[in-house]
Amino acid sequence: MSAPPSERTVSPLIFDQGQRGRANRYVERGKALDAFLPRNLLRDELPLPENTELDVVRHYTRLSQRTFGIDVGFYPLGSCTMKYNPKVNDTLASQHEFADLHPFVPDELAQGALQVMHELERSFCSLFGMAAFSLNPSAGAQAELAALLVAKKYFRDRGETQRDKVIVPDTAHGTNPASAAMCGFTVISLKSDTRGRVDPAEIRKVLGPDTAVCMMTNPNTLGLFEERIHEVTDAVHEAGGLMYYDGANANALMGNTRPGDMGFDLMHLNTHKTFTIPHGGGGAGHGPLGVAAHLIEYLPTPYVVRDGDRYRLDFDRPKSIGPMRSFWSNFAHAVRALAYLYANGAEGLTKASQYAVLNANYLRVKIAEFLETPYPEICRHEFVASAQRLKKETGVRALDIAKALLDRNFMAPTIYFPLIVPEALMIEPTETESKETLDAFVDALREIVETAKRDPQSLMNAPVNTVVGRVDEARAARQPDLRWDPHV
Ligand SMILES: Cc1ncc(COP(=O)(O)O)c(C=O)c1O
The missing domain is CATH 3.40.640.10 (Type I PLP-dependent aspartate aminotransferase-like (Major domain))
Incomplete structure (x- = not known):
């Protein structure tokens, strides 16, 4: 990844005598700038970045494409109600x-x-x-x-x-x-x-x-x-x-x-x-x-x-x-x-809730074909599946499934919550998703479970198609590196 434009094109701004004089007067009641600062810290040149609008647009558009949001794809994050924001x-x-x-x-x-x-x-x-x-x-x-x-x-x-x-x-x-x-x-x-x-x-x-x-x-x-x-x-x-x-x-x-x-x-x-x-x-x-x-x-x-x-x-x-x-x-x-x-009005809001519940139950029934759903009854806006059985059979955990979904252009569901469900995947589709999107999500999840049975190792390093790969979560928590590196 190349450096952002601010790091690339630089043109020197030279202070002439008049500017320096004005700067000096501005600093404090006529006292020379040199009186305040050691000589070695004073600049004769001030390098300011020089970018075209197009450079800036491309930089920020690229940055925006490196993240995932509801405007980019399906975001079934349980308990978070990630619905479309009009x-x-x-x-x-x-x-x-x-x-x-x-x-x-x-x-x-x-x-x-x-x-x-x-x-x-x-x-x-x-x-x-x-x-x-x-x-x-x-x-x-x-x-x-x-x-x-x-x-x-x-x-x-x-x-x-x-x-x-x-x-x-x-x-x-x-x-x-x-x-x-x-x-x-x-x-x-x-x-x-x-x-x-x-x-x-x-x-x-x-x-x-x-x-x-x-x-x-x-x-x-x-x-x-x-x-x-x-x-x-x-x-x-x-x-x-x-x-x-x-x-x-x-x-x-x-x-x-x-x-x-x-x-x-x-x-x-x-x-x-x-x-x-x-x-x-x-x-x-x-x-x-x-x-x-x-x-x-x-x-x-x-x-x-x-x-x-x-x-x-x-x-x-x-x-x-x-x-x-x-x-x-x-x-x-x-x-x-x-x-x-x-x-939406009262009627629209009532319907929105009803469709949220319908969408969650549609997913629940479809996903129960290949993952455990420990509370198999009509749910409301969300439900919890479990990868416990899959983990026993293949070693693939809820975490690996979540990461593999990122590779398939879906946001991961909430995982390991609620705490009372082992290997929990908490899925909330909301009312704003179409049946086509829900079906595509089920297909992706089904394919991941099939891959887990055939070639579990291939899921252990996921995600491999995203800007940032799998992080070492234990190390990130113990040795956080919070510097901003423009060259990453
Ligand atoms: C059930 C529940 N209660 C409370 C909260 C806390 O809300 P907030 O994140 O706005 O602080 C959340 C957030 O996800 C939640 O899911």
Whole structure:
């Protein structure tokens, strides 16, 4: 790979006496530049790169082609809901009236932007059955932390500071117990039953006067709907605890059922999943936090309030946990999410969820022909396959399958999660993929499994067709090399 243009073409910029004089005067009240810096550090020439627009376009286009994204190919990353991000969302978010607003602009001059946030909040409330949402947190994990801070303050105000336990099922995403621990709670891990669901009887065993919150994901990370959810929410409420809904999987149910109606007190959404906002690589997310009526006053500030036909940011909320981040929120994401909501309407969103479930079940049934699916029943938006049997027979692991998929122009599914499934491959197609794409993915996966049986060694070095080959993960973790090398 050649060096980027900035390394190649260089033309010297010579300072003449006049320029040097001006530079000297600029530095500080007429003091000579030489008075500040040792002579050997002063430059007579300043080499600046000289590139044509075409050079730059080619450089950045080449760089963009070295990565993989949803606009390049199928991205079945379970739990991450990598669906198509409509370009109209970006067009709207980059409108001058939104993109160039200063964060300190007075409310009076930001009425349109505040209206966007208010309408998004109201739409989320009606879609998910909550009383209010804060758009403040920047990610699902940050919203979890915000929710637990809300719970902590709520219990403190009620004089129930002994409530220091958070119950988390063993299928939960790792951020759930991590958020609870960060907030100072003790985590109680709950074992799922043989059908991959939470057993209300098991929950009852750990409930008590010290229960603060029970965090649940529904559908859970196995892609299964928690059928006895009312038994769970009732039991936790009887014990005086709060129910938290991890809404990372909301794409499975939006428009079809509502966490508020299931009895949840708090919930988060990952708009960068369900509401078609670009995400990946841990970057710029958006995790609105929803609450039932009894928790509204604890929401982060600022909160957008509508007074008649005017909107304002309310900072004066004495019981609030305060802001989770600077300024309003990841505001451009609010514009994108609202664009998606209004483009689809209630009926479109309901259908989107239904197609997501249909696509996942189509893949599940096809893939079960050649890989184990440990929970072989109707799934929601995703399902988990396992390479355990294949590994025993051939030595080929879930990791090798994932890498081999990269060679065949598919992004790998999530692997080794949830932890309760050995050699897990967690597959989520989303509603935006066509039957042709799903069939091509099944064919690629089938061919990899056949290759594993015939010539397992050939998969052990995959990927071989990608810009970066297989990395030594243990070494990368122990001896990270974080330098940028322009010549790689
Ligand atoms: C079930 C679940 N909960 C929580 C999260 C955390 O969300 P975020 O990545 O936005 O912090 C994720 C992320 O993948 C998830 O899948």
